[in-house]
Amino acid sequence: MSFPYKKNIEKSMKKFYDSLCEKNKRRYAAIESEKLSHGGVNYISALLECDPKTIRQGKKE
Template sequence: MVNLYASLNEKDRRRYAAVEAEKLGHGGTEYIARLFACDPKTIRRGTREVESLPEDPAEDRIRKKGEAAKLLANASPASSSISAKKLKPRRRARR
């Protein structure tokens, strides 16, 4: 189940988790949230989406895995060095 869950896109993961939680009944949402390491709110959102099927307002909007990494890899070196400077941890002043 975990391997299947990991292979799905974001929207399908929510819906799959919701269906599995529903099968388990009472306590299913918490159990599935721990099993799949996701937030119970995500499962509740998936439940609402499954209940509204076949109507799907976000049908064509699916994030592709790794898209953010591709965008960062294609960024210019100047912009990535600026981003790296902004992400450096700052020290707190001692009082």
């Protein structure tokens, strides 16, 4: 899978994600995965080191 974001952007995304509370982490991960469409959940879950189920839960919220 190719990576849609540059390394410096990924680093900023991870830093921001780590600063959030659990509910907002789920919601942020869901929004980022939606931006990428196909393969977004897998890419974002790997980038942010969260379970894909976490992202799916965020989409429901």
